[in-house]
Amino acid sequence: MKIFLLKKIAVALSEIGKTFKPVSSPKLIMTLLVKNEEGMLEENLLFHKSMGVDGFIVTDNNSTDGTMDIIRRYQQKGWIKEVIMETATNYEQKDWVDRMIWKAKNDYQADWVMNVDADELWYSPSGNLKNELSNTTANVLNCRMYSVYPEEETPFWEWNRTVGYVSEPEKYDLSIYSIFERQNKKVIHRTAGYLQISMGNHKVKMLPMRSKDSDIRVYHYNIRGKRQFMEKMINGGKQLESHKGKHGGRHWRYFYALYKEGKLDQEYARVIGANSYQQLLQDGYIQVDNTIVDYFKIMKKW
Numbered sequence: 001m002k003i004f005l006l007k008k009i010a011v012a013l014s015e016i017g018k019t020f021k022p023v024s025s026p027k028l029i030m031t032l033l034v035k036n037e038e039g040m041l042e043e044n045l046l047f048h049k050s051m052g053v054d055g056f057i058v059t060d061n062n063s064t065d066g067t068m069d070i071i072r073r074y075q076q077k078g079w080i081k082e083v084i085m086e087t088a089t090n091y092e093q094k095d096w097v098d099r100m101i102w103k104a105k106n107d108y109q110a111d112w113v114m115n116v117d118a119d120e121l122w123y124s125p126s127g128n129l130k131n132e133l134s135n136t137t138a139n140v141l142n143c144r145m146y147s148v149y150p151e152e153e154t155p156f157w158e159w160n161r162t163v164g165y166v167s168e169p170e171k172y173d174l175s176i177y178s179i180f181e182r183q184n185k186k187v188i189h190r191t192a193g194y195l196q197i198s199m200g201n202h203k204v205k206m207l208p209m210r211s212k213d214s215d216i217r218v219y220h221y222n223i224r225g226k227r228q229f230m231e232k233m234i235n236g237g238k239q240l241e242s243h244k245g246k247h248g249g250r251h252w253r254y255f256y257a258l259y260k261e262g263k264l265d266q267e268y269a270r271v272i273g274a275n276s277y278q279q280l281l282q283d284g285y286i287q288v289d290n291t292i293v294d295y296f297k298i299m300k301k302w
Contacts, residue, residue, distance in 0.1 A: 008195050012207035015192040020137045020210055026130055029081070029110035031100035032058045033093060035235070037118035038066040039224065043157060043296075045074050047121050050299055052128040055108060057100045059084040081108055091239035094199045105191035114188040115201040119221045120145075121292060122188075129188075132214055139190040140204055140211035145183035145218040149286060150272060156221050157296040162289040163273075163280075172276040172285075175267055177251040179223055180285060186218050187211075219292050226268050234259050 012019075030053045034041060045056065058071055058080055074080045082103060086096055097115050104110040112133050114122060122143065124132060132141065149161040166172060166180040174180055184202045195205040223229050237256020258264045273280050280286050 012193045019139055019193040023111050024134055026111035026133045028054050028112045029104035029108055030056050031097055031115045032056060033096055034067055034118050035061040036063050036065045036067055040118050041067055041070045044118055051124055052130040055081040057082050057103055059086050059096050061086045097197050110191050112190055121219045123217045125215050132216055138210045138212040139193055139206050141188045141214035142185040142211055143214050143216040143218050144185055145220050147179045147220050150223045150225055152225050156224055158293055160288055160290045160293045161286050164285045166285055172273055172280055173270055174273055175270040177254055178271050229268055
């Protein structure tokens with residue numbers, strides 16, 4: 001591991017000359033780590049392709065639904081450049097994403113990489129992510145996240161309410177890991193100077209580092225209904241039990257413990273603030289945001 005890190009550092013040092021240099025037409029590759037994401041994967045690919053992504057590298061971790069059918073379809077179209085079939089039953093997310101980043105860099109000559117979860121849509125107000133990338137001398141852009149409030153029995157691209165951070169969750173009977181918790185920013189980064197992505201893709205190590213905040217917004221559909229929530233927390237919790245490290249995935253560990261106690265079902269209402277919805281709305285913690293709704297209306301006309 002130490003030898004591998006030294007090799008990474010040596011490569012980064014050799015790239016100093018282009019670490020901060022603007023690229024007028026950068027090549028942007030997006031990585032995706034997925035497991036049973038048939039409910040959102042196709043729209044995710046369509047959305048990000050329209051936002052300027054040149055190609056995708058996908059790691060599938062033992063999906064049992066229609067996820068692979070979607071992946072094969074867009075691989076045939078040429079959008080998905082490579083698919084990695086990860087059969088491990090633990091959850092080495094950081095290592096698996098790192099592997100895709102190096103493939104994006106070395107095999108597909110990406111200038112920039114964005115490491116995206118299937119439940120995220122990365123939106124550029126300019127209409128193209130490359131506009132932000134081509135004009136910056138930074139090598140890391142920090143992108144603010146917005147949690148989207150779930151609406152049962154409605155397609156996720158029609159949800160038009162985002163939620164804000166609630167500093168006193170007990171006042172509204174919220175779970176400590178509700179959708180109203182503080183959202184850490186996500187990063188989009190250059191390949192030149194890249195060393196290591198963090199668990200969850202919230203931070204990245206670069207050599208050297210020059211980061212700045214970006215206008216790019218990440219809309220997070222982390223809760224897409226009760227059934228999806230239950231399946232995701234149970235499956236994720238099982239995988240994390242065999243994870244070699246104890247960092248990351250704290251919410252999964254919390255919810256999986258509740259599941260083993262038979263309390264996960266009743267926790268769901270506290271996760272989405274169902275019992276205090278009107279008060280949360282009145283106090284300004286739930287707000288109308290039609291950004292994604294309007295964008296999908298435009299996409300469907302193409």
